[in-house]
Amino acid sequence: xxxxxxxxxxxxxxxxxxxxxxxxxxxxxxxxxxxxxxxxxxxxxxxxxxxxxxxxxxxxxxxxxxxxxxxxxxxxxxxxxxxxxxxxxxxxxxxxxxxxxxxxxxxxxxxxxxxxxxxxxxxxxxxxxxxxxxxxxxxxxxxxxxxxxxxxxxxxxxxxxxxxxxxxxxxxxxxxxxxxxxxxxxxxxxxxxxxxxxxxxxxxxxxxxxxxxxxxxxxxxxxxxxxxxxxxxxxxxxxxxxxxxxxxxxxxxxxxxxxxxxxxxxxxxxxxxxxxxxxxxxxxxxxxxxxxxxxxxxxxxxxxxxxxxxxxxxxxxxxxxxxxxxxxxxxxxxxxx
Amino acid sequence: xxxxxxxxxxxxxxxxxxxxxxxxxxxxxxxxxxxxxxxxxxxxxxxxxxxxxxxxxxxxxxxxxxxxxxxxxxxxxxxxxxxxxxxxxxxxxxxxxxxxxxxxxxxxxxxxxxxxxxxxxxxxxxxxxxxxxxxxxxxxxxxxxxxxxxxxxxxxxxxxxxxxxxxxxxxxxxxxxxxxxxxxxxxxxxxxxxxxxxxxxxxxxxxxxxxxxxxxxxxxxxxxxxxxxxxxxxxxxxxxxxxxxxxxxxxxxxxxxxxxxxxxxxxxxxxxxxxxxxxxxxxxxxxxxxxxxxxxxxxxxxxxxxxxxxxxxxxxxxxxxxxxxxxxxxxxxxxxx
DNA sequence: TTGTAAGCGTTATCAC
DNA sequence: GTGATAACGCTTACAA
Numbered sequence: 171x172x173x174x175x176x177x178x179x180x181x182x183x184x185x186x187x188x189x190x191x192x193x194x195x196x197x198x199x200x201x202x203x204x205x206x207x208x209x210x211x212x213x214x215x216x217x218x219x220x221x222x223x224x225x226x227x228x229x230x231x232x233x234x235x236x237x238x239x240x241x242x243x244x245x246x247x248x249x250x251x252x253x254x255x256x257x258x259x260x261x262x263x264x265x266x267x268x269x270x271x272x273x274x275x276x277x278x279x280x281x282x283x284x285x286x287x288x289x290x291x292x293x294x295x296x297x298x299x300x301x302x303x304x305x306x307x308x309x310x311x312x313x314x315x316x317x318x319x320x321x322x323x324x325x326x327x328x329x330x331x332x333x334x335x336x337x338x339x340x341x342x343x344x345x346x347x348x349x350x351x352x353x354x355x356x357x358x359x360x361x362x363x364x365x366x367x368x369x370x371x372x373x374x375x376x377x378x379x380x381x382x383x384x385x386x387x388x389x390x391x392x393x394x395x396x397x398x399x400x401x402x403x404x405x406x407x408x409x410x411x412x413x414x415x416x417x418x419x420x421x422x423x424x425x426x427x428x429x430x431x432x433x434x435x436x437x438x439x440x441x442x443x444x445x446x447x448x449x450x451x452x453x454x455x456x457x458x459x460x461x462x463x464x465x466x467x468x469x470x471x472x473x474x475x476x477x478x479x480x481x482x483x484x485x486x487x488x489x490x491x492x493x494x495x496x497x498x499x500x501x502x503x504x505x506x507x
Numbered sequence: 508x509x510x511x512x513x514x515x516x517x518x519x520x521x522x523x524x525x526x527x528x529x530x531x532x533x534x535x536x537x538x539x540x541x542x543x544x545x546x547x548x549x550x551x552x553x554x555x556x557x558x559x560x561x562x563x564x565x566x567x568x569x570x571x572x573x574x575x576x577x578x579x580x581x582x583x584x585x586x587x588x589x590x591x592x593x594x595x596x597x598x599x600x601x602x603x604x605x606x607x608x609x610x611x612x613x614x615x616x617x618x619x620x621x622x623x624x625x626x627x628x629x630x631x632x633x634x635x636x637x638x639x640x641x642x643x644x645x646x647x648x649x650x651x652x653x654x655x656x657x658x659x660x661x662x663x664x665x666x667x668x669x670x671x672x673x674x675x676x677x678x679x680x681x682x683x684x685x686x687x688x689x690x691x692x693x694x695x696x697x698x699x700x701x702x703x704x705x706x707x708x709x710x711x712x713x714x715x716x717x718x719x720x721x722x723x724x725x726x727x728x729x730x731x732x733x734x735x736x737x738x739x740x741x742x743x744x745x746x747x748x749x750x751x752x753x754x755x756x757x758x759x760x761x762x763x764x765x766x767x768x769x770x771x772x773x774x775x776x777x778x779x780x781x782x783x784x785x786x787x788x789x790x791x792x793x794x795x796x797x798x799x800x801x802x803x804x805x806x807x808x809x810x811x812x813x814x815x816x817x818x819x820x821x822x823x824x825x826x827x828x829x830x831x832x833x834x835x836x837x838x839x840x841x842x843x844x
Numbered sequence: 845t846t847g848t849a850a851g852c853g854t855t856a857t858c859a860c
Numbered sequence: 861g862t863g864a865t866a867a868c869g870c871t872t873a874c875a876a
Contacts, residue, residue: 519868519869519870520869520870521869531869531870532871532872535870535871535872538870539871563869563870564868564869564870566868566869566870567868567869567870567871568869568870568871569870570868570869570870570871571869571870571871571872572870572871572872
């Protein structure tokens with residue numbers, strides 16, 4: 171099986187050329203789909219390629235073209251369900267288009283850390299970057315930065331602007347809040363995400379919009395950190411004040427922790443207090459009580475991010491996607507007053 | 508700020524050489540920490556490097572050395588909590604050692620798909636591969652394959668053999684089963700993972716070992732698919748047979764679904780049936796009832812995988828790690844008979 | 845200790 | 861339509 175005598179060497183473009191009886195440049199033309207090449211010659215080259223199982227050397231190509239066909243993923247999240255699902259689909263979509271994927275996790279959200287990460291990726295000469303940077307701070311730094319390559323940010327504002335791509339978080343939050351209002355609740359609290367997070371702001375805005383429109387009182391949101399542990403803690407605290415009958419938690423983890431806290435305090439969900447979340451993580455339907463929440467199509471967002479990025483890389487027109495509308499999932503953690 | 512007139516060009520090793528008044532080869536020596544170089548010369552070169560903010564071109568280096576300082580991650584899991592946590596820590600650890608990371612998700616566990624993924628990575632000339640391939644089939648294919656570069660498999664057998672790295676799943680499963688036995692249970696079911704999964708086998712073995720040692724009857728395990736939905740379904744089915752008082756589910760998702768199924772059937776957990784899980788996912792402590800489970804240090808496993816892989820790549824002796832012992836987390840889903 | 849020459853495998857440029 | 865020839869930016873010889 172192995173090459174006779176000398177060490178196995180990967181065939182190069184010149185080996186193909188020799189076998190096909192053409193110059194290596196002609197082989198290169200075939201590889202790059204150059205228009206003017208005789209069909210017969212092309213055939214001979216293609217045969218030689220398949221006989222030798224020749225694969226172009228990516229490093230050599232990158233050296234001469236300064237393009238690597240690699241996309242970088244910049245991630246500032248710590249293994250949460252949503253971003254993780256998006257990243258997996260980004261990888262799949264990119265590979266399907268012939269691009270490799272390299273990932274950098276941000277150790278911190280400081281401008282220095284962000285700069286380091288971007289520099290790292292640009293040293294690797296990535297063709298483009300998808301940033302999952304849910305913090306306002308990171309977003310702003312990226313926006314103001316001369317990145318040097320196309321960049322798409324997978325965000326959660328309420329629209330897309332060619333740079334940003336997102337599900338309509340505001341609409342989702344609004345929908346779930348309106349659901350509580352429809353159930354007859356008038357005193358609805360919001361357990362929000364951390365100050366700096368774009369998603370936290372969007373979801374809070376949806377909440378506020380819905381309440382204002384219904385002429386209901388708004389309460390100052392409680393700021394959480396997305397964790398179930400915080401939700402649990404908040405549940406204990408909130409149990410002392412009973413000026414509300416429903417809580418919209420900005421994500422499912424906090425919602426589940428919150429229900430735990432209420433349970434510890436002897437508050438029955440949903441009889442005494444309704445709780446709703448956001449994200450529809452895999453356990454949401456199975457906790458007690460099953461959690462009313464907003465389903466997000468994370469993989470689709472990842473695919474679209476790649477679609478936009480590749481269009482920009484190739485200098486094509488950006489695809490026009492319809493809105494990614496989060497879907498309400500009604501379960502029994504919310505009930506009529 | 509920009510270069511005068513002509514387009515900004517990244518400085519090359521020759522620019523550094525010119526500025527430092529040496530040959531480009533001397534610069535290369537400084538870069539590669541060649542021993543014989545006069546301190547004074549080195550200093551001049553280093554100064555020039557920092558003045559120009561010179562960064563070696565990775566593609567050029569890869570072309571000539573055939574090594575990319577990139578490690579490939581081969582992942583055959585669909586965004587689950589554990590593997591995801593490990594992957595994040597693999598990325599961080601690799602970057603900290605100056606390696607880039609590229610990821611490939613397996614679309615299927617067929618030998619063809621695995622072969623494609625490996626070929627893909629080897630085309631990118633990765634220096635080594637970490638495989639998160641929890642299926643027996645994938646594991647065997649990898650093992651029998653001439654990958655061509657160092658490979659470490661993040662597995663879950665009961666030991667490490669220089670190729671494999673794992674937490675001791677058997678011990679963890681055994682511990683949680685013994686916990687049930689200590690509580691006085693004698694009829695303990697096992698809701699296992701899918702047939703082909705190594706973790707499923709290890710956890711099942713721990714269960715069987717514990718029961719045999721205690722001279723208790725074993726039941727044929729129910730085969731699940733790791734999902735909460737399946738757990739829910741299984742709960743409904745099991746509710747019809749009441750020949751058991753405890754269930755060890757092979758992961759937390761199934762355990763949570765199972766408790767949901769029992770709840771639907773009017774079975775009280777833990778009064779009538781105890782349930783325990785495995786993994787300690789973030790919601791485990793917050794569901795009702797809080798889930799007794801086995802905590803795994805996924806990030807540590809990822810770091811160790813990188814440690815082993817880099818040792819192999821560099822031709823060093825593999826680091827000797829102690830066992831990663833899963834930790835029992837006792838909560839109220841398990842109770843005395 | 846340092847410099848010169850050659851070559852890694854490809855694409856770009858210019859002939860023919 | 862096709863073929864020389866010259867880069868791309870680096871490392872590995874070999875020479876001085």
